[in-house]
Amino acid sequence: MRRAEIFYNDVLAGVLTETDEGDYTFVYDSKYIDQHPDQFITFTMPVREKPYTEKRLFPFFDGLIPEGWLLDIASKSWTINRNDRMGLLLACCQNCIGAVDVKHLPASDE
Numbered sequence: 001m002r003r004a005e006i007f008y009n010d011v012l013a014g015v016l017t018e019t020d021e022g023d024y025t026f027v028y029d030s031k032y033i034d035q036h037p038d039q040f041i042t043f044t045m046p047v048r049e050k051p052y053t054e055k056r057l058f059p060f061f062d063g064l065i066p067e068g069w070l071l072d073i074a075s076k077s078w079t080i081n082r083n084d085r086m087g088l089l090l091a092c093c094q095n096c097i098g099a100v101d102v103k104h105l106p107a108s109d110e
Contacts, residue, residue: 044060062085
């Protein structure tokens with residue numbers, strides 16, 4: 001299982017998780033829900049308590065990953081398979097252009 005904290009304008013918005021089965025969940029942080037109920041990270045994922053779940057990486061997060069020649073450089077530099085979307089997100093999106101940043105949360109046994 002891999003996890004990442006998702007920050008919006010330097011405020012913890014929630015946690016993105018990839019399960020060992022390859023499913024994804026995103027849960028808004030309870031403090032974020034209370035303090036920023038109308039400040040969603042994307043129109044397709046409004047702020048709510050119920051987790052979002054998908055079989056593939058959510059399109060919003062997938063869209064943060066570099067493309068083209070920049071993806072080639074990132075993939076080769078970190079030896080990450082281009083199809084490992086969560087791995088690329090964790091490696092490439094710590095300081096994204098824009099309001100959203102991704103911070104890898106190590107597993108308890110890492």
